[in-house]
Amino acid sequence: MNAGKRTHLYNFHQQNAKMTLFAGFEMPLWYKGIIPEHLAVRNSVGIFDITHMGRAIIEGPEAEKFLNYVSTNDVSKLTALSAQYSTLCNEKGGIIDDFVVSRLEEEKFLMVYNASNRAKDYEWLTMHAKKFDVKIEDVSDNIAMFAVQGPRAQETLQKISTEDLSQIGRFKCGWTKLADIEVFLSRTGYTGEDGFEVFVWNSPISNPEKAMKVWSSILEAGREFDIEPCGLGARDTLRLEAGMCLYGNDIDENTTPLEARISFVVKFDKENFIGKEALLKQKEEGIKRRRVGIKMIDRGIPRKGYGIYKDGEKIGEITSGTFSPFLENGIGMGYVKIEHAKEGEEVAVDIRERRLKAEIVKLPFYQRRGDTVILYGKKYPLEEAIKIIPKLKA
């Protein structure tokens, strides 16, 4: 493999995982396998090294004003130690990146964005920051970042945490010590499960001991719950089931948040922001295509680039697809012409010159919030979901 950038955990990954090159990083694709790792997160807990993601600190008297200008969501609504999902858009309303921003202090924010967009985002942010009293610092190489995800995530971390983690609600953040090491936590993730993202501050890659200690302490704490280290393979299948977009597949500069069905991140009632005019125009005129969930009826696995058809006419294309290890069915997402973007619509996916039957379903395919499960967009109590999904364990 061509040598790429390495994270603090490189030795662990290299010894235990099948490696892959992703966004310039040598990352674990899987350890035991995508399926057992995926199931561990759905039924118990898993840990991911996501240090490859981009991180920046936005600080200064006009930090809020700046962020509200470059992003589509309303940062002024963020109280201290809260997080928000948002997008950076260009003037045409196309998505430059999607990201999560946390308010650390009144005038200090942490932005977490896609590994593949590190350079682009930093450049875009610094270019627009010139007009504001704000400082942007790329801290990607100074903070290690792990995701601990699954119904047993809180229990796992609580064992080694000095603070009461039940006090940190969904999309809230806080500081604690894990195994005597100061970390920042946010109750966020990319799996459709409860869980935390763990930021090991002041932890340069050249000096990996602190990050390694946090990682191994979490693995040790999670052992009684059969925690699995998880690679990028399971990260992708989990986010897909949860109906979340992957930048470069499901969203890019040619798609808008309205088309991507993440319009909740666009707040038209706030002051001016980049892309507002174009997005407003698109909202008024109506979108022509929209992101939908695709569930195979025939046996087959939809993959990126496959055509979606209705009555012989091409109505769209798959942007992400896989075999769902948990629901045990071919699932995907893609964009279809707006008149076909309705739940229950039967369509065909062109899989190697064969038109296989599929259905448009509501997203997410699967998501769990405590004792409530969403399956193909419909809510069920956990006990009932267990009867429907053979792989779901109490």
Added chain:
Amino acid sequence: MPEEYIVPENLYYTKEHEWLRVQGDTAIMGITDYAQKSLHEIVFVDLPEIGRKVKQMESIGTVESVKAVSEIYTPISGEIIEVNTELNEKPELVNQDPYGRGWIAKIQPEKLDEEIKNLLDPEKYREYLKALE
């Protein structure tokens, strides 16, 4: 993680990692240990239709893992006379037993003697795998 691959004797191999076992006047084919290990966690096998006439190294189906799709090429020309329908329910058999219960198709060969020269013997296939490492 260095891997060891099983390459049984008495089989013929393709450079696309299929194997062929000649049994009397018919032949059975599947994908090799190397192929199943590269794919990992096979979740779907798209089998050819019975009765289909195929040409040597024509794509006759696919094997899919969670992440990837891989074509299955027939090592010889002939007619598909049987397929392993057990794989519809248990595609993981290809991982567990690639040369046995994970077989893909049975073929009535058309010109076996001529085409077998295009295939690799176990020794040559082992050398080929070594070169891939």
